Amino acid sequence: MTRLTRRTFAQLTASAVALAVSPRIVRAEDDWRIGFRTAPETFDAELTRLEGRLPSELSGSFYRIGPAQFERGGERLGHWFDGDGMIQRFAIADGRVTHRGRFVDTPKRRAEKAAGRFLYTGYGFAPKNLTGIRAPDDLNAANTNVLPIAGEVWALWEGGSPYRIDAETLATLGRKAFDGGLNGVAFSAHPKTEPSGDTWNFGVIGKRCVLWHLAPDGTTRKAKLIELPEASLMHDFAITARHIVLLAPPLLRREGPASTLVDSYAWQPGKPLTALVLDKNTLEIVRRHELPARFLYHIGNAWEDADGAIRLDACLDADATFAVKTARDLALGLAQAPLSARPSLITLPPSGAGVIATLQGVGEFPRIDPRRVGERHRITHGVTEGGVATWDWERGVSETYLHPPGTWSEEPVFVPRKGAMGERDGWLIQTALDMRAGRTQLCIFDARRTTDGPIARLTCPYALPLGFHGTFVAA
Amino acid sequence: MKPHGLILFALAAAGLALAASPRAEADPTVKITVAGVAAPQGFMMVALHDEKGWSGAPLVRARVPVAANTVTLTLAAPTPGRYGVKLFHDVNGDGKMETNLMGFPAEPVGFSNDAPIRLGPPSFADAAFNVGPAGAAQTINLK
């Protein structure tokens, strides 16, 4: 272990003792429900400037995606993760930003539109009139993440195929049909594109896990089906230079009838958070580590350290309340809950269990410099309650900026400055819902000075539904 | 590694028809209409099961060329009773139901009563229908 890393651990462990107090930004008078309203079929507008100015070097498309259909035929959607996906594009050029939003045109959306009611159960919602399905793609909501690949943007979901989207118009080009036996196989919403341009992914249904290795043109280099030791609900994964890391929380498949996917899993706090380390070449499990029981959605990044350990950062929660309760309450408009996940650094030594060190404060939606995927990173950016945070894993500190009260902030995406190599030499782009004005803002930060707040803040003339993930494609 | 679990979807599993002799005057014939053919090619692979053999070998099978968007056929039930039908559209005509790496069907499937499929075949209870001495009729929509 390097001196630097040892110091990191001392600090992180010390900071973990401090009680994290997160500010409650959402007040009673702030209507967070406007973030969970059905969007119109299309959005098209130019943003107006509220403060600061856009950096002239920043030019490209910022894509985001999230659920945008929250009711049909008088029935309210029962879980945030099950809404039809709408893809957003903020086109940034010459100091101007134009926004466009389009629903992903899936068979699920077509069928439900034609029927005038919800038909399918997905992650956590079972409508009153349930229709059967043949394969997972029948209920693909294409609502979770966006992957720029092969000149297109793929709209991703967790249990089925990507949907191919035109990068300019956002028109749906069709379902990505992989060759042979890979057609319709789960392609998770968190693929990792490494510096070589190759993309890795996983996909899980029960104990069946498919590992994907794609070429930059979107074709499959390799894919393999493995059987996991346990059926755990996994949302994200990580790669290093040589390994794949799966973090399986103890939200495990249970026996007995269940009306939705998430209800067929049960939180088992007596069981560990299990890290499975796979060899990228053989796609076989080579190591297994047991960590204290934690739930997670998102991993920032992983790397191979000089001491033989794999290190990765993730936002770890005490349990799966968000999946089984909060995400339902949000969609139903019943209640919102403060963020509870904690940015954490996990060490997986070559042998042995593993260690979790947690930073102060809460956070989610961790994102790193895209050029460092699978390599050692020092900095992760993420959302904190009502703001944006930058986590420094070497210094063991968190820097945060809080938006004005009444703001619900979303995932920040780091955009490197052209020609610069520094890990913080670039911008953070973040959307934020101003609940008081009922408008979605686009905020640009200098990533070297997160705490200074945005260097430019623009606003759409409307509120967008709150979304999940985004990506920036430079012009 | 072999996909498992949904292998039950493999409707083309080998199995001899165990047809018993029908009673003299009874004609327990099942008239089946299959609707929703997307590509009029290949064969409709149809199987009649009783409760005991729902997850196993069929009692009667049929393989009918598909040349239109609707296919009609008949299956002779061995005796009046309760039965279920499983079928798939063998689009490429290779005699097998295509599945992907995870075991999900890659060719259209259908079940009697249009019994709902929830990432696996429906239960016999959902797919079962009565075949009387004068037979029965079922319209099945491909999924």
Ligand SMILES: [Fe+2]
């Ligand atoms: Fe995610």
